[in-house]
Amino acid sequence: MPADPVTVTVERDGHVLLMGLNRPAKRNAFTRQMIGELSAAYGLLESDDDLWCGVLFAHGEHFTGGLDMLDVGAELASGHFTGAEGGRDPWRLDGTWSKPVVAAAQGWVMTLGIELLLAADIRVAARDARFSQYEIRRGIYPFGGATLRFPREAGWGNAMRWILTGEEFDAPEAHRIGLVQELVPDADAARARAIEIARAIAERSAPLGVRTTLASAHRARDHGDAAAIAELRPDVARLFATADGAEGLQSFVERRDAVFTGR
Numbered sequence: 001m002p003a004d005p006v007t008v009t010v011e012r013d014g015h016v017l018l019m020g021l022n023r024p025a026k027r028n029a030f031t032r033q034m035i036g037e038l039s040a041a042y043g044l045l046e047s048d049d050d051l052w053c054g055v056l057f058a059h060g061e062h063f064t065g066g067l068d069m070l071d072v073g074a075e076l077a078s079g080h081f082t083g084a085e086g087g088r089d090p091w092r093l094d095g096t097w098s099k100p101v102v103a104a105a106q107g108w109v110m111t112l113g114i115e116l117l118l119a120a121d122i123r124v125a126a127r128d129a130r131f132s133q134y135e136i137r138r139g140i141y142p143f144g145g146a147t148l149r150f151p152r153e154a155g156w157g158n159a160m161r162w163i164l165t166g167e168e169f170d171a172p173e174a175h176r177i178g179l180v181q182e183l184v185p186d187a188d189a190a191r192a193r194a195i196e197i198a199r200a201i202a203e204r205s206a207p208l209g210v211r212t213t214l215a216s217a218h219r220a221r222d223h224g225d226a227a228a229i230a231e232l233r234p235d236v237a238r239l240f241a242t243a244d245g246a247e248g249l250q251s252f253v254e255r256r257d258a259v260f261t262g263r
Helices: 032-047 069-078 112-119 134-138 146-154 156-163 171-176 187-204 207-223 225-240 243-254
Strands: 008-013 016-021 053-058 101-105 108-110 122-126 130-132 182-184
Touching (some): 008 032, 032 069, 053 187, 101 112, 101 187, 108 112, 112 130, 146 156, 182 187, 207 225, 207 243
Parallel strands (some): 016 053, 101 122, 122 182
Antiparallel strands (some): 008 016
């Protein structure tokens, strides 16, 4: 069977990388090709020093209907997915990450779609979004990070309520439990708001400070508060010694917005 046309669009917007799921006729259900293309996009985001923030969104009416089982069933049964050469796991289960991602969702947000949101740092959803962690009803269970992140983000009871039943829930419920941070009227507004947030990070925040902030939060989560506390002041000293640290101080003295370069 010939490969689909491009299943993940990639576009640079200044220091922001826009990554769009692009299989709308199939409700953006993931094939092996699509996983590989999204893996490559995440690899580019993480490896390119000129990219400071990512936006994940979906073309069409739906974020994703989940996996295209006819295409990925054999790999799923083997327990292994192959990513792109030089790519990164879009579900961020493959080690340390230093670039933030803002996600925008609409329509169906099924199974691994929820896990893509959980792997992002900030999430926006259209009010028509409908969510389901449906794997339990197909004889399997979530394997893209929901068992780790859903309880952490939403609380144990809220996470188990939806993971263990596989039932559908709506956007207000996703907002209530913290799965998404903002609700907006529709898909266009969700994408626009996600880009707006990403631009705020990329254009007004020091990129080295953003990376250090993420590293500190990850350190606290993975190794405990004491490990993170031990690095707080050394981290600040390192940031003050950078060109961006000097620019931040100078902008304060001159009462103007800082212009950061990532150095």
